[in-house]
Amino acid sequence: MIWLNQLVQGLMLGGYYALLACGLSFMFGVMRIINLAHGSLAVLSAYLLFLLADRYDIHPLLGLVAVVPAMALLGWVLHRLVLERSARAGALLPLLSTFGLATVLDNSMFQVFGADTRSLAPYIDSLSYDSWTLPGGVIVGQLSVLTFVVALALLGGLHLMLARTSLGRRIRAAAHDADTAQLVGVNARSVYAASTAIALTTVAIAGAFLAMRATFDPYTGPQQLIFAFEAVVIGGAGSLWGTLIGGIVLGVAQSLGAQVHSQGFLIAGHTTFLVVLLAREYATGSFRRWLRTLRLRAATP
Amino acid sequence: MNMPSRSTTVRVTRWTSTSIAAVSLIIAAQLLLALGPLFLSANVVDRLTTLFIYGILALMWNALAGYAGLLSVGQQAFFGLGAYAAVRLADFGVSPYLALLLAAAVVGVLSLPISAFMLKLRGGEFAIGMWVLAELLHLLVNLDNLIQGETGTSLIALQRYAADDRRAYTYWAALATMAVLAWLVFVMLRGKIGTAAQAIRDNEEAAGSVGVRVLASKRLIFVLSAFGCAAAGALWVASSITFQPKTYFSVQWTAYMIFMVLVGGIGTYEGPILGAVLFFTIETLFGATGVVYLIGLGATALLFALLLPRGIWGEVERRLGLQLLPVGYRLSDSAGDSPSTR
Amino acid sequence: MSLLKIEALEARHGLLTAVQGISLDIEQGETVALVGANGAGKTTLLRTLAGVHPVAAGRIVFDGQDVSAVPANFRAAAGLALVPEGRKLFSNMTVEENLLVALSAKRAGPWNLATVLEAFPQLKPKLKAAAGTLSGGQQQATAIGRALMTNPRVLLLDEVSLGLSPLAVQGVYDSLRSLMGKGTPQSTTVVLVEQDLQRTFAVADRIVCMLEGKVVASGRSDEMTRDQVMAYYFGHRTPAAPGTSTK
Numbered sequence: 001m002i003w004l005n006q007l008v009q010g011l012m013l014g015g016y017y018a019l020l021a022c023g024l025s026f027m028f029g030v031m032r033i034i035n036l037a038h039g040s041l042a043v044l045s046a047y048l049l050f051l052l053a054d055r056y057d058i059h060p061l062l063g064l065v066a067v068v069p070a071m072a073l074l075g076w077v078l079h080r081l082v083l084e085r086s087a088r089a090g091a092l093l094p095l096l097s098t099f100g101l102a103t104v105l106d107n108s109m110f111q112v113f114g115a116d117t118r119s120l121a122p123y124i125d126s127l128s129y130d131s132w133t134l135p136g137g138v139i140v141g142q143l144s145v146l147t148f149v150v151a152l153a154l155l156g157g158l159h160l161m162l163a164r165t166s167l168g169r170r171i172r173a174a175a176h177d178a179d180t181a182q183l184v185g186v187n188a189r190s191v192y193a194a195s196t197a198i199a200l201t202t203v204a205i206a207g208a209f210l211a212m213r214a215t216f217d218p219y220t221g222p223q224q225l226i227f228a229f230e231a232v233v234i235g236g237a238g239s240l241w242g243t244l245i246g247g248i249v250l251g252v253a254q255s256l257g258a259q260v261h262s263q264g265f266l267i268a269g270h271t272t273f274l275v276v277l278l279a280r281e282y283a284t285g286s287f288r289r290w291l292r293t294l295r296l297r298a299a300t301p
Numbered sequence: 302m303n304m305p306s307r308s309t310t311v312r313v314t315r316w317t318s319t320s321i322a323a324v325s326l327i328i329a330a331q332l333l334l335a336l337g338p339l340f341l342s343a344n345v346v347d348r349l350t351t352l353f354i355y356g357i358l359a360l361m362w363n364a365l366a367g368y369a370g371l372l373s374v375g376q377q378a379f380f381g382l383g384a385y386a387a388v389r390l391a392d393f394g395v396s397p398y399l400a401l402l403l404a405a406a407v408v409g410v411l412s413l414p415i416s417a418f419m420l421k422l423r424g425g426e427f428a429i430g431m432w433v434l435a436e437l438l439h440l441l442v443n444l445d446n447l448i449q450g451e452t453g454t455s456l457i458a459l460q461r462y463a464a465d466d467r468r469a470y471t472y473w474a475a476l477a478t479m480a481v482l483a484w485l486v487f488v489m490l491r492g493k494i495g496t497a498a499q500a501i502r503d504n505e506e507a508a509g510s511v512g513v514r515v516l517a518s519k520r521l522i523f524v525l526s527a528f529g530c531a532a533a534g535a536l537w538v539a540s541s542i543t544f545q546p547k548t549y550f551s552v553q554w555t556a557y558m559i560f561m562v563l564v565g566g567i568g569t570y571e572g573p574i575l576g577a578v579l580f581f582t583i584e585t586l587f588g589a590t591g592v593v594y595l596i597g598l599g600a601t602a603l604l605f606a607l608l609l610p611r612g613i614w615g616e617v618e619r620r621l622g623l624q625l626l627p628v629g630y631r632l633s634d635s636a637g638d639s640p641s642t643r
Numbered sequence: 644m645s646l647l648k649i650e651a652l653e654a655r656h657g658l659l660t661a662v663q664g665i666s667l668d669i670e671q672g673e674t675v676a677l678v679g680a681n682g683a684g685k686t687t688l689l690r691t692l693a694g695v696h697p698v699a700a701g702r703i704v705f706d707g708q709d710v711s712a713v714p715a716n717f718r719a720a721a722g723l724a725l726v727p728e729g730r731k732l733f734s735n736m737t738v739e740e741n742l743l744v745a746l747s748a749k750r751a752g753p754w755n756l757a758t759v760l761e762a763f764p765q766l767k768p769k770l771k772a773a774a775g776t777l778s779g780g781q782q783q784a785t786a787i788g789r790a791l792m793t794n795p796r797v798l799l800l801d802e803v804s805l806g807l808s809p810l811a812v813q814g815v816y817d818s819l820r821s822l823m824g825k826g827t828p829q830s831t832t833v834v835l836v837e838q839d840l841q842r843t844f845a846v847a848d849r850i851v852c853m854l855e856g857k858v859v860a861s862g863r864s865d866e867m868t869r870d871q872v873m874a875y876y877f878g879h880r881t882p883a884a885p886g887t888s889t890k
Binding site for chain 2: 034036081082085086091097099100102103104108110111226230233237267270271274277278281
């Protein structure tokens with residue numbers, strides 16, 4: 001039963017990873033940019049929510065009402081100032097500039113908030129530990145379930161936005177071919193900036209759930225970035241629903257690994273990532289095509 | 302249309318008077334530096350050792366990113382492995398300074414199978430893939446009983462040397478390693494690998510289609526970079542004696558390498574060295590201010606990435622056509638020198 | 644006043660000057676054909692006019708406004724549309740979505756989804772199909788339809804017959820016929836690049852011959868002969884040679 005329980009925990013953890021990673025996946029799908037500051041931005045959101053909760057007694061989920069628009073605006077600014085310029089110069093430069101940005105963010109947060117580890121768990125009453133017991137003795141935390149549901153909602157929302165709305169059409173067109181999109185009147189610059197803003201709204205929400213389920217400190221960002229990246233790559237870069245699958249695979253691998261060894265959590269996760277990455281490269285043509293049909297794709301390329 | 306008839310003889314040259322002067326100067330400087338421990342204070346010797354190690358790291362990261370077009374956020378993997386291998390070999394009874402060399406060699410050899418799969422990755426996947434590899438290696442090294450997790454251990458075998466001797470030996474080892482690697486890269490760039498790297502950087506597919514052995518060139522540079530970073534790690538542990546995995550496998554090292562190469566000039570030969578000197582100077586002056594210093598580093602790297610992506614030396618080269626070391630080709634006609642084509 | 648004035652326009656690819664000091668006046672309602680061998684600079688010229696290629700020197704004046712530095716999407720919003728060489732459809736999107744995305748130009752006019760489908764009825768059954776699965780002729784129809792959805796005042800067409808079967812080409816030109824009145828104010832101004840000289844003479848009011856980035860001849864289609872145009876096409880005739888018609 002231990003293994004079943006771990007499997008379920010891994011599944012739930014996967015929901016968190018999908019939530020964390022969907023912004024990264026979205027940005028990569030639209031602009032081919034990997035934002036190395038992704039994790040640090042989630043931590044920033046966590047700190048902002050912490051400030052609101054600590055000073056003004058605002059419940060974190062309520063605090064999101066203020067933090068999400070703030071982060072969206074930050075995303076727009078970030079795009080216009082940093083990402084737009086970097087992307088023009090090729091694929092390598094966005095990695096360098098976002099890495100620099102992450103360094104600045106992490107250390108600035110240290111400067112402002114200090115080294116103490118924080119958490120939002122004390123501010124959400126019993127949600128942090130309430131649970132349901134499923135048949136078979138499996139215990140599922142209510143927060144974990146909420147996280148999973150929110151992840152599904154965000155992924156679903158992004159999918160619908162891309163597939164059904166005018167903005168979604170423009171985003172897909174610009175993602176496919178920015179020049180030709182411009183020819184039919186799509187303002188590619190604005191569309192890209194909007195995409196970054198959208199990605200950062202998901203990051204803001206992810207930051208909330210990061211802080212509610214666990215502790216964080218100014219240097220938690222890079223670790224979270226790695227998990228998000230692993231989830232994205234395992235599921236197939238650029239595929240929204242693939243990120244859910246990737247997150248779940250990562251979560252399950254980590255949870256099962258934790259059972260095996262004290263260091264097993266991280267080792268299993270990283271190993272799974274590398275194995276999937278390489279299996280994908282070595283897989284023969286027909287097998288890859290078969291794998292591709294299995295993966296549920298959003299309309300994003 | 303008439304073409305003016307003119308008999309022009311175009312010569313392809315590699316050495317100019319500038320570069321001959323520069324190379325002579327560098328050789329002289331290296332010889333002078335070799336005399337360092339004899340008349341410099343202990344503190345200066347230590348600091349210079351650090352400078353040489355930074356130089357190695359900058360040179361090696363630039364080789365990978367600037368010449369092979371492979372941006373790696375995980376070279377700390379080899380830095381840590383090199384230090385770990387040195388500690389392990391010394392524990393087996395190998396003489397400490399021999400252990401340093403052997404450690405670098407072992408990691409270099411190990412990087413060959415690693416390259417077999419990592420080089421299948423491109424762009425961001427390679428960059429962060431290397432980072433994940435570093436994290437994984439960190440975790441695996443922690444499992445070694447000798448290391449005892451994050452507690453770490455020390456290169457105890459170095460205790461057999463008197464402090465001054467140890468300092469001097471480490472200094473010379475670092476100087477020698479940096480000099481050898483720098484000359485190695487220089488020779489490499491002047492040869493086939495140099496042109497291959499240029500072609501790969503400009504357009505990998507096109508390069509492959511005209512017969513450039515893309516994968517072989519990348520692999521060579523990957524292994525060299527691994528070897529160099531491992532040597533740097535081994536030298537660092539010789540210098541600081543203690544080995545704590547967290548320090549050696551930290552992504553902070555990549556942050557330093559990125560700073561040095563970005564500011565110095567990615568893809569140039571002189572750039573990383575300039576970057577290492579600048580970084581060393583900044584660290585000496587501001588390192589003690591703690592976090593503010595790190596913010597400054599990050600902000601500077603960010604600004605350079607946005608505004609001056611060619612780095613200081615890249616800009617100098619572009620505007621003045623100046624090249625101190627003759628790694629490129631120059632076209633000149635009977636009239637005189639024209640800007641080099643690199 | 645001309646609707647589209649091109650003044651000493653220059654456009655480069657790296658160090659190569661593809662368009663060398665071209666000046667051209669295009670009147671409202673005209674159909675102008677650009678003729679020339681590959682590498683003459685025709686596509687570069689159209690791309691520069693549309694805004695997806697930078698202007699190195701000179702000016703583009705559209706309806707009295709200097710648009711030389713204006714981004715492409717704003718030119719489309721002003722009514723200058725390009726059907727690019729190779730169609731360049733959004734292959735990951737359906738035909739309908741390809742057409743609808745052009746609504747981003749936000750221009751009023753006779754063209755909307757219904758009227759475009761009337762002009763290109765072969766697209767009706769393919770509305771929900773992915774654009775990448777269409778035949779060449781259908782793709783070209785979609786590309787032209789997409790440009791029309793922006794209700795352009797000037798329509799630039801780059802080699803619409805490229806890679807299409809003769810039947811498909813006929814179909815495309817039949818659909819275009821309604822756009823290309825002969826100089827009447829109600830019709831859309833069209834600038835097209837076409838290799839097929841027969842079609843060129845059939846649809847164009849004016850023929851402009853280009854060679855190596857320059858205009859070497861320009862004249863009304865009913866005043867020039869096929870042989871003349873072919874001579875300019877192959878470079879056997881230059882502007883200095885006798886028998887050239889002037890602008």
